[in-house]
Amino acid sequence: MSQAASNAALGLSQSPALASGFQFPSIHNFPPFYTLQPTASTWNNQADLWGTIIMRYYRHHRLYQLDLDDSLTNEQLFNNQRINRKLKPEAIQAIVDEMVKKGDAEWDATSQKRRAIIYWRKPEDWAAMISSWVFESGLNNSILTYYEIAHGENSEDQEFYNIHATVLQKTMDVLVKRGVAATFQGANFEEMGVKFFNAGA
Amino acid sequence: MEQLHSQLDTFRANLENFARLHRKDIQKDPVFRMHFQKMCGNIGVDPLASSKGYWGELLGVGDFYYELGIQIIDVCLSTRALNGGLMELTEVKRRVERMRGLRDNNRKGNSTTNQTSGGKWAKANMALISKDTSMEITEDDVLRSIKTLAPLGSGFQVLQLGDKKMVSSVPRELNKDQSVVLALVQKTNGHVNVNTIIERLGWEAGRSKTALDTLLEDSLMWIDQQAEPHEYWVPGFFEPEDDDMYATTSTAEAK
Numbered sequence: 001m002s003q004a005a006s007n008a009a010l011g012l013s014q015s016p017a018l019a020s021g022f023q024f025p026s027i028h029n030f031p032p033f034y035t036l037q038p039t040a041s042t043w044n045n046q047a048d049l050w051g052t053i054i055m056r057y058y059r060h061h062r063l064y065q066l067d068l069d070d071s072l073t074n075e076q077l078f079n080n081q082r083i084n085r086k087l088k089p090e091a092i093q094a095i096v097d098e099m100v101k102k103g104d105a106e107w108d109a110t111s112q113k114r115r116a117i118i119y120w121r122k123p124e125d126w127a128a129m130i131s132s133w134v135f136e137s138g139l140n141n142s143i144l145t146y147y148e149i150a151h152g153e154n155s156e157d158q159e160f161y162n163i164h165a166t167v168l169q170k171t172m173d174v175l176v177k178r179g180v181a182a183t184f185q186g187a188n189f190e191e192m193g194v195k196f197f198n199a200g201a
Numbered sequence: 202m203e204q205l206h207s208q209l210d211t212f213r214a215n216l217e218n219f220a221r222l223h224r225k226d227i228q229k230d231p232v233f234r235m236h237f238q239k240m241c242g243n244i245g246v247d248p249l250a251s252s253k254g255y256w257g258e259l260l261g262v263g264d265f266y267y268e269l270g271i272q273i274i275d276v277c278l279s280t281r282a283l284n285g286g287l288m289e290l291t292e293v294k295r296r297v298e299r300m301r302g303l304r305d306n307n308r309k310g311n312s313t314t315n316q317t318s319g320g321k322w323a324k325a326n327m328a329l330i331s332k333d334t335s336m337e338i339t340e341d342d343v344l345r346s347i348k349t350l351a352p353l354g355s356g357f358q359v360l361q362l363g364d365k366k367m368v369s370s371v372p373r374e375l376n377k378d379q380s381v382v383l384a385l386v387q388k389t390n391g392h393v394n395v396n397t398i399i400e401r402l403g404w405e406a407g408r409s410k411t412a413l414d415t416l417l418e419d420s421l422m423w424i425d426q427q428a429e430p431h432e433y434w435v436p437g438f439f440e441p442e443d444d445d446m447y448a449t450t451s452t453a454e455a456k
Contacts, residue, residue: 027283031392032423032434042420045282085427 022060022076028053034085036094047098050087053077054095055104059120064164066105068092068114108166123170126160130171131180131196133158140196146172147190165189216241228265231339238345269338269346272297277357277370284437285420286371287383290359292437293368294343301338343368363387367437373419378404378412383421383435391438394430 027033027049037043057077058064067073068089078087087095096116099105103122108115130149134140137154149155150163163171172194175181184193226233276296280288347368350357356372363384375383385401386393398409413433416422425432 026439027436030423030434030436030439031428031432032425032436035424035426037423039418039420042285042417042423046423048282085425 022057025049025053028080029083031083031085034080034087034091036088036091044098047095050095051099051102051104054099054118055120058118062162064117064167065108066092066096066116066118117164117166119167121159123167123174126163126167126171127174127178127180129158130160131175133160134196140198143184143193143195145186145190146192146194149194150190231337231342234265235339235341238341266342266346266349269297269342270350272300273343273346273368274350274355274357274370276300277368280437281370284435285422286369286373287360287421287435288368288370288437290340290343290366290368294338294340297343298338376415378408379416379419379421382412382416386433386435386438391436392425392432392434394428394432396430 033046033049037046054066054077058066063073071079078092080086093113096105096107096113099118100107100116103119105116105118107113108117133155134144139154145152146165146168150161150165150168155161160168169189172181172183172192175194175196176183179197181194181196184195186192220227220237223233223237227237228234273293276293277286277288280296344359344366347357347359356370358369360367360369360375360380362375362380365384365387367383381402382393382398385398389397389401393413395406395409395413398404398412399406402409404412413422417424417433422433422435425434
């Protein structure tokens, strides 16, 4: 429910035929869009456009990680069956490289440019969102686990519900750095704890 | 000679009176404006050449073309990323009109969401909408406006390619072969390959390839290497009625 509402608010509401899908801009049907353009200025624009589409697509589907080896998730994004054109992995890498420069994405350092986090929201934004949720829900007096934030009952209706572990960790780093919260080691990632300081409200 | 001078003075005075009298029509009625421009042109007076001077102040035409010029620049620059700064004149006009019309639509949108708040809004909207319906423009207006941009050194110019007028917003000289190829592409659904050119224009392969590659380098064309032979596309000729192609970074991104 809230997903549909927020999509409408983002101007990404769908025509009935595409109710579950994502509406691509028409350049997605432009055959040369799937060839890495050899002219530098054209390539810059092409990379920008792809970056924008990727961000919108990932936000629409609440996706966080772009995985070059997971062809299923990105099936619609990079493979246009209507015009029989496909973006090759090298081209996707080049596009993500450009996104990284702008701070819109980050390669998983261990993945040799096969996996990247797409930041359709910045850790700073998530940090603000999570800390206001904590204070508004009166959860600031106890220690919360990462699991409770990302998958707990209390956060079910929040945008950060099911947030990607890497993004959550980055978000917590921001909060700790700002002195808004402190984290506590847990047995595993989900049992990591976080305590918000009242003064940070 | 003296007689001629006095005749000219009389004529000029009449023209001024006429212009003063019809100032509103000149600004609001595109057909009237065009006739007035032609009349002035016939006697060697160009109200636009002096947009900040005598005629401009008298008529306010300067403001009209100034505003239009800004809108044309806006349209051309916001789409340059894709079309390399070359766009059909009719498309420029359509987008400028939409830009002017958009203001209506936005306000209409507001008026429906604000219906409950009563008549004040509706009235204000009516006033704004009726004002904007008089903002119609003609191709002639666009052409004149582009001419007024020329002294700015912005490189804005109108090129005749085939039977189409194209607005170029990048300082450039298209060579003959490039122009001929762009004219051909209009007839081949916005894309060509070397073979098409050889067949349709009777050129040798080398010459065809050179023309295409230079158009590619000038970012007027995009290449599709997943087609065999490689297909060269002019984005400006690809579904020009679909604006979203150019607008992926606009409103939807706001939140």
